[in-house]
Amino acid sequence: MTSTALRRFNPYWMLVLPVTAAVALLYIAPIINILFLSVTDPQPGLGNYQKLVESDTLIRLIWTTIRVCLITTFFAVSLGYLVAYTMMHALEGQRRWMLSILMISFWISVLVRTFSWLMLLGRTGLVNETLISVGVISDPIAFVRNEVGVLIGMVDYMIPYAVLPLLANMRGIDPRIMSASRSLGASNLQTFVRVYLPLTKPGVIAASLLVFISSLGFYITPAILGGGKVLMIAEYISVQLLVTVRWGTAAMLASIMLISVLLLMYILNRFMKLGTIFGGDVR
Amino acid sequence: MQESETGTRQGPSQYLKMESSGKKYVRHGDLVLQGLTKKFGSFNAVDSINLTVRNGEFLTLLGPSGSGKTTLLMMIAGFVDPTAGQIILDGSDISNLPPEKRNFGIVFQGYALFPHMTVEENIAYPLEVRHQSRSMISERVKEMLDLVQLHGLGSRYPRQLSGGQQQRVALARSLAFGPRILLLDEPLGALDRKLRVEVQNELKDLHSRTGTTFIYVTHDQDEALSMSDRIAIMDRGQIVQLDGPTALYENPVSVFAANFLGKSNFVRTTIMDIDKTGMQFRTGDFLIRQKIRQSGLAIGNKATLAIRPEKIRILDPSKSEKFNNSTNAVIRRISYFGNVLEIELVAPSIGEITASVPAWQFQGSHSPGQSVTLCWDEDAAVIVRDDDAVGET
Numbered sequence: 204m205t206s207t208a209l210r211r212f213n214p215y216w217m218l219v220l221p222v223t224a225a226v227a228l229l230y231i232a233p234i235i236n237i238l239f240l241s242v243t244d245p246q247p248g249l250g251n252y253q254k255l256v257e258s259d260t261l262i263r264l265i266w267t268t269i270r271v272c273l274i275t276t277f278f279a280v281s282l283g284y285l286v287a288y289t290m291m292h293a294l295e296g297q298r299r300w301m302l303s304i305l306m307i308s309f310w311i312s313v314l315v316r317t318f319s320w321l322m323l324l325g326r327t328g329l330v331n332e333t334l335i336s337v338g339v340i341s342d343p344i345a346f347v348r349n350e351v352g353v354l355i356g357m358v359d360y361m362i363p364y365a366v367l368p369l370l371a372n373m374r375g376i377d378p379r380i381m382s383a384s385r386s387l388g389a390s391n392l393q394t395f396v397r398v399y400l401p402l403t404k405p406g407v408i409a410a411s412l413l414v415f416i417s418s419l420g421f422y423i424t425p426a427i428l429g430g431g432k433v434l435m436i437a438e439y440i441s442v443q444l445l446v447t448v449r450w451g452t453a454a455m456l457a458s459i460m461l462i463s464v465l466l467l468m469y470i471l472n473r474f475m476k477l478g479t480i481f482g483g484d485v486r
Numbered sequence: 487m488q489e490s491e492t493g494t495r496q497g498p499s500q501y502l503k504m505e506s507s508g509k510k511y512v513r514h515g516d517l518v519l520q521g522l523t524k525k526f527g528s529f530n531a532v533d534s535i536n537l538t539v540r541n542g543e544f545l546t547l548l549g550p551s552g553s554g555k556t557t558l559l560m561m562i563a564g565f566v567d568p569t570a571g572q573i574i575l576d577g578s579d580i581s582n583l584p585p586e587k588r589n590f591g592i593v594f595q596g597y598a599l600f601p602h603m604t605v606e607e608n609i610a611y612p613l614e615v616r617h618q619s620r621s622m623i624s625e626r627v628k629e630m631l632d633l634v635q636l637h638g639l640g641s642r643y644p645r646q647l648s649g650g651q652q653q654r655v656a657l658a659r660s661l662a663f664g665p666r667i668l669l670l671d672e673p674l675g676a677l678d679r680k681l682r683v684e685v686q687n688e689l690k691d692l693h694s695r696t697g698t699t700f701i702y703v704t705h706d707q708d709e710a711l712s713m714s715d716r717i718a719i720m721d722r723g724q725i726v727q728l729d730g731p732t733a734l735y736e737n738p739v740s741v742f743a744a745n746f747l748g749k750s751n752f753v754r755t756t757i758m759d760i761d762k763t764g765m766q767f768r769t770g771d772f773l774i775r776q777k778i779r780q781s782g783l784a785i786g787n788k789a790t791l792a793i794r795p796e797k798i799r800i801l802d803p804s805k806s807e808k809f810n811n812s813t814n815a816v817i818r819r820i821s822y823f824g825n826v827l828e829i830e831l832v833a834p835s836i837g838e839i840t841a842s843v844p845a846w847q848f849q850g851s852h853s854p855g856q857s858v859t860l861c862w863d864e865d866a867a868v869i870v871r872d873d874d875a876v877g878e879t
Contacts, residue, residue: 383598385585387612401602
């Protein structure tokens with residue numbers, strides 16, 4: 204019996220043991236601790252979760268978060284589809300350029316990009332100043348410090364997240380299939396609606412889930428571009444932790460988020476292997 | 487390059503009749519290509535091709551990769567814009583018509599079936615985009631499934647079918663709307679050898695049952711020979727020769743044509759004598775007599791003779807009666823191919839010669855190093871244009 208156990212034991216696991224231990228200690232343990240806090244603080248029980256149906260503030264908070272994330276997902280995926288489609292049909296050299304620009308924006312810090320929007324769209328920002336000096340408007344338009352501002356910032360940030368899975372999906376489609384459709388008498392539009400769109404459905408679903416999941420945790424963008432008027436779950440958690448010190452509520456919200464993200468990731472993985480989303484391995 | 491139809495020496499009788507009754511006579515449904523050219527930069531992928539595809543015929547474009555055959559097919563289909571020239575069907579120029587307006591069926595390499603649709607939905611697709619009635623569509627789909635013998639598989643998805651079955655779905659789909667012409671781009675490339683022969687027969691059968699014009703692109707000479715009414719051999723964007731399979735095989739016009747369709751021996755000679763019944767050629771001190779009558783040649787001209795390996799006879803030198811066109815040779819190598827033996831010989835008078843003989847007849851009776859006599863009949867050789875030798879005819 205000991206011999207089979209010994210044979211099953213692969214000594215190379217020893218090599219990853221320190222890292223595994225570190226992850227367990229520094230990452231998994233705190234997460235479990237949070238899950239634990241949500242049912243123990245301030246007193247043991249499901250009291251924290253009960254607030255979800257009782258507190259108007261919390262209901263409004265979750266509704267705002269879901270609404271903002273859904274709208275962001277819709278626009279980011281629609282615009283991302285256009286970008287990905289254009290990239291697929293561009294010449295090889297142009298495609299490389301477009302991909303570089305996309306990746307650069309992907310890598311720029313969310314803080315920098317959020318402040319850029321503030322400079323562009325603020326009351327005295329570039330867009331309002333230009334429109335006023337041209338005479339199109341007399342009073343500045345409120346682009347920021349409201350939900351529109353949050354949506355603009357989030358959609359902009361999320362487009363690369365939508366483009367990459369869509370590109371991976373579109374690359375896998377044999378262009379001869381579209382030629383076949385044309386040869387069978389379908390116009391360009393018919394070919395797109397009846398053949399291309401259905402074939403990119405897995406990419407659209409993957410992109411939507413990815414964007415939605417990533418949007419759920421947005422903190423900086425709603426805080427800055429929302430001007431305190433658009434309260435999303437991440438910001439609320441931070442307030443609960445740092446200002447009102449109600450760790451139980453914060454832990455409950457964090458747990459809800461964690462569980463929904465894991466659930467969505469599970470669905471996402473069924474549509475597209477996670478590894479292929481960032482274009483590393485298209486096959 | 488010599489264009490085709492005037493070069494027809496023999497072929498299926500219907501074309502012979504047609505072409506002798508008037509060279510430029512175009513029937514209803516004939517597809518006429520005039521000076522069709524496609525340039526990619528300075529490279530002529532297709533170089534001013536003139537070709538009339540007869541209504542209802544099975545025409546094969548045969549050539550090595552890069553010969554422009556697929557580009558030509560895609561121009562006919564409408565996916566590649568010609569740089570110059572016209573594509574004419576029933577008197578109107580269709581060169582600028584988009585593919586969906588041409589009503590040509592295309593079977594692509596790799597079939598290009600719609601993976602998200604069932605077999606039935608694939609076949610119904612061309613009818614649906616034409617807004618046919620439901621009842622008409624379901625009737626037609628059934629008809630097409632019967633035609634390609636796939637009844638019972640209508641609700642499967644393409645990925646659940648074998649390569650041969652996918653091939654048939656592609657055929658049914660592109661024939662479902664009754665196309666004017668069916669274009670096939672190396673459709674058998676993905677199939678294994680045995681299946682390929684089977685599908686060849688089915689294709690031929692389908693062609694005769696539907697009566698649709700087939701334009702078939704391949705680099706495989708066996709496919710071309712076994713299925714086609716006419717074959718156009720292509721090289722470097724041009725049609726080298728256009729004729730029926732028999733005529734092409736028996737009377738190649740150039741070294742390239744002789745080599746691409748089958749194998750051939752080439753003997754470079756000088757014309758010594760021309761009379762009413764034929765010509766006499768000389769290479770070294772070997773005199774060759776052939777019953778060839780070809781105008782435009784004079785005594786003293788150089789001529790390259792092409793002789794198919796199976797027309798070379800190998801005789802035992804001891805009982806060698808005096809055959810015409812016979813010379814001594816030594817066997818260098820024998821390769822066994824099951825049905826035939828390929829015997830490589832070296833003849834002092836003409837150099838290397840390959841003979842192909844039935845294996846059952848010759849198995850074991852010859853060996854490398856043996857001295858033999860080789861000869862061929864007076865109608866075995868043809869004069870071909872030598873593309874490599876400049877200044878010769």
